[in-house]
Amino acid sequence: MSFFRQNRKLLLVLLGLVAFGVLRAPWENRLREQLVKQRLLLPPPGHTALQQMSQSALMGTLGGLRSLVATYLSLDAFGDFGEKNWDELQRKYRIICNLEPRDETHWVSVVWHIGINATAHVQYYSEEMPKYERERRFQQYCSEAIKLAEDGIKQNPKSAPIRLQLAEVYREKLKDPCNTARVYKDMLGLEGTPGYITRFYGYFLADCPGKEKEAYAYLMRLFQMGEKHHLPTLFVKIKELEEKLNVPFPRRIKTDEPERPDKPKKPSNVLPGGIVVP
Amino acid sequence: MSEVLEKNPTEEPVETSPLAVEVNNLTKVFSTGIRGDHVVAVDNLSFEVKAGEVYGLIGPNGSGKSTSMKVVLGLMQASKGEAKVFGLDSGDIRARNVTGFLPENPYFYKHLSGAETLQFYGKLCGMKRKDLKERTAELLEMVGLEHAAKRRLGGYSKGMLQRIGLAQALIQRPKLVILDEPTAGVDPVGSREIRDLILKLRDDGITIFLCSHLLEQVQEVCDRVGIIFEGRMRREGPLDELIAIENQTAMTLENASPELLEKINELIKAEESTKLVEQGHPRTTLERMFIKIVGRKQDGGKS
Amino acid sequence: MSQPSASLNRKAPLLSLRTVWTIARGTLTQLIRMRTFYFLLAFAGLVVAIGNFNIPETPAKELSMIKKVSFGTMDLFAWLFAIVSTALLIPRDLEDRTLYTILSKPVRRVEYLLGKLFGVLIVVGISLTVMYLLCGFMISFRESVYIAEELAAMEKDGRYSNKEIRDQIALISKHGMRPELGIAVIASFLKAAVIAVVTIFLSTFASSSLFTIIISILIFLIGHAHNMASSFWLHQSDGSMFVQQLVKVVKILIPDFQLFSFSEGIVLGEVVPYALVGQMFLLTAGYIIVFLLLSLLVFADKEF
Structure with a gap:
């Protein structure tokens, strides 16, 4: 009893803390839900990410310096990019993306690094490696890039840049017109989708076996929308489809290609999404 | 509670x-x-x-x-x-x-000057601006710190701190x-x-x-x-x-002649129950002597 | 001899805002003259360094990184500053015995605590405003440079339509300086206010500034991490009863600081409903009231 008498104040303080804690808990849970829903608060990073972090990064993350840790790691990852250390780079980006899953620029970067740079590196600059190994690694990096992009899209369902980068992997690396077209289709109507995607969707659908009719209908709709879309590739693609589908001659479009001034080519170091290759 | x-x-x-x-x-x-x-x-x-x-x-x-x-x-x-x-x-x-209070070895906010310190405490006592201004000047003069009114307390000596402390204690009269x-x-x-x-x-x-x-x-x-x-x-x-x-x-005499002292001693001896305990020149206190030697001039108004 | 009855009968309100303001102003002067604002110079240097990031990335990503690092650092500086300056105040007043002279004047202890808290909050508010202006200037400057470069590049080869150019500029602007970022600063302020009042509470029974600083930082880290760490621990410990109970106790006793980190979402460009900001203000007020009351409970009969 004397303990309670002597520590009356301490007990009262504890009681106050507990009462306030119990009262605020439901309110705070509701607020947390709302903040997460509004994407203002990030959900906790997965335990794998926390486990993979260095001690200091973990402390920083737990201490509320999540953005700073993510930024530091992404700067650090540039070192791995310079060293062509793709696996380490991917590991760091897994953590970064876990820390800030809603920053689409992280996903775009990692898909670009793994899907474009790492694949190019094993394809063209790893001559010391046996051909079989290079091909296997190429496929592995492509799959990893696709997986990363899909994870990114799950976190950012309305992201056009991640899809653009994913389509790049399908288009440039895997030469897969069907999946390229599928991704472009997903992008239609999303904010930030470049205007040319409307046409690109049709172009790649046209190359997808079994989708010719659908592609022809789509490209014809574009054609009928006006001269704005009357670009050389559109003509070429429609002509190819007319041949493939045996479209009766009277229904075929005129063969004259529109006159088009010579336009400078897009700089070779600029990738879709505006990413500049150093 | x-x-x-x-x-x-x-x-x-x-x-x-x-x-x-x-x-x-x-x-x-x-x-x-x-x-x-x-x-x-x-x-x-x-x-x-x-x-x-x-x-x-x-x-x-x-x-x-x-x-x-x-x-x-x-x-x-x-x-x-x-x-x-x-x-x-x-x-x-x-x-x-x-009630005014001066604690032992007071430390006030070192970042405040003497005048600011008094104004801070005066405001805590709810004093009005004009009254406070006048009272601050009056107290600084009273404790002899007018010259250090704008100096920060970090540069005050112990004696000066004690005096500003006293002024602080007196601020609300x-x-x-x-x-x-x-x-x-x-x-x-x-x-x-x-x-x-x-x-x-x-x-x-x-x-x-x-x-x-x-x-x-x-x-x-x-x-x-x-x-x-x-x-x-x-x-x-x-x-x-x-x-x-x-x-x-105790009796303290000035310019007493040896004859007078002799007479007094005689009288004391005549009284059977009285005994002379001590006789000699009175001593000043050490403090008094120190002050006389050092004086205030050397200090220049600062302790 | 004059009679003191007039002074004795002077009304003593339960809370004098004038006294609170006097102590708050004193605290503000103290922190300014302690040269605590020098940390803003360090921040300015950091912002300039961040502003000169040169990463082989898109302008949008570079701007986004600059913004995240600047606002993240601002948030870090705000809460750290709130802890350190608060922890230096009350224990120091006690160590220096300045508290004796203050409390021997007609000052209520609640007025003293409120004055100290408001003083710290004013300083944190000023610091955040200055930091925000510095960041705003740097980000706006970089944004205008990027836009000019992009415009020049896109217009030069003439391959892009006006709409495409507008879209590209809009993308850069989205990652640049926007008025909503002001709310991110408010979020940092609310977080700093909560940790400041928790630090005041701790310093009412702490014996030294150092102890208060260490414990406050520890509480802040735990309060920031418990939501994140609980799932981690629970996973690690395969949901053991002990860990579950421990997580519950921590959640009840320690404020949830992660909730106040909604500035991160705003910096990433998310829209924040004002009603939600209002609720966060209310929650902050709740924390301030409760922790001030608890501080008063300890401080009211504290003997010096």
């Missing part, structure tokens, strides 16, 4: 007590350590300070002086008994309107000033200045309650003294009564 030190004031008017401080059966017990051991710092202490007098509570270090003072100031709560200031419970915030070891760490010149200030305050009708272990100092200014030891009041009364040796008489 334990009783709070601040008592909620009532709006009822207070009858002014003729006693500035009233301490009745005050006991203060401190718990020490986790095991809850107890130390009795003040044990059933009672004393009164009459309005207008200078009262000194003296005793060695650790005798309970400061603890009693803190209870009177409302900084501490009595374990038993009570302390009143002008009839109000010492925890009543209104008592602090009429209190009727009771409580001083805890007012000359601790101050050199004799500064000490004398503080003593003079205390006497001036008494002449202005302000009650002074001071704690000290420097007997000489207390002797010079106090009307009444209480001697406290191990938390208990050992002796209390008017200073003259306390220090007088009832069965001895």
